Amino acid sequence: RTVWSIRWIVKILSNNPQVEYDGVKIVMLSTPTAPFSFLNYVFVHDQFVNSEDFLQIVEHERTHIEEKHTYDLFYVQLIAALLWFNPAIWLLLKSLKTTHEYIADRKIIRSGYSVSEYQTLLLRQLISNNSYEFVHIFNLSFIKKRITMMTNKKSGWAGRTRVSAAIAVMLLCSIVIVQCNSAK
Numbered sequence: 001r002t003v004w005s006i007r008w009i010v011k012i013l014s015n016n017p018q019v020e021y022d023g024v025k026i027v028m029l030s031t032p033t034a035p036f037s038f039l040n041y042v043f044v045h046d047q048f049v050n051s052e053d054f055l056q057i058v059e060h061e062r063t064h065i066e067e068k069h070t071y072d073l074f075y076v077q078l079i080a081a082l083l084w085f086n087p088a089i090w091l092l093l094k095s096l097k098t099t100h101e102y103i104a105d106r107k108i109i110r111s112g113y114s115v116s117e118y119q120t121l122l123l124r125q126l127i128s129n130n131s132y133e134f135v136h137i138f139n140l141s142f143i144k145k146r147i148t149m150m151t152n153k154k155s156g157w158a159g160r161t162r163v164s165a166a167i168a169v170m171l172l173c174s175i176v177i178v179q180c181n182s183a184k
Contacts, residue, residue: 022058042058102146
């Protein structure tokens with residue numbers, strides 16, 4: 001499946017026009033496809049190029065490029081190809097994609113774009129999404145989680161203290177259990 005996806009992307013690269021915009025290579029697709037990035041390329045349906053959403057789309061995908069998310073996904077996909085029978089690897093892959101989207105969303109919001117406009121863009125992408133199976137497909141629950149994460153505030157010192165206390169208690173309990181078992 002990974003090899004098939006890479007072949008599909010190479011075919012898209014060779015069959016569609018490319019332009020450079022603000023240091024990013026944009027591949028303009030004639031078929032309706034959700035925007036995505038791969039290595040240093042951003043793939044966008046050509047109807048978005050002249051829209052007001054284009055800048056937000058490019059900035060979102062630029063974050064994926066700058067953070068080298070393609071390499072992360074490729075590495076985990078290779079592990080998944082070897083350990084396909086382990087359900088944990090599929091959860092890791094899903095979690096990695098989710099984390100990548102949260103990182104890109106946070107960077108867009110911090111760069112000064114309106115939260116409500118960006119959330120509206122995500123919903124419009126969901127409604128008009130006709131993407132292929134290989135591309136990261138957004139679904140309603142995932143978009144809902146992303147929108148919720150955009151409006152959540154980061155945990156303060158109290159939240160960090162609770163997590164630290166929970167970890168300390170867990171470690172202490174583990175040590176006690178190990179010591180009790182070794183005494184027997």
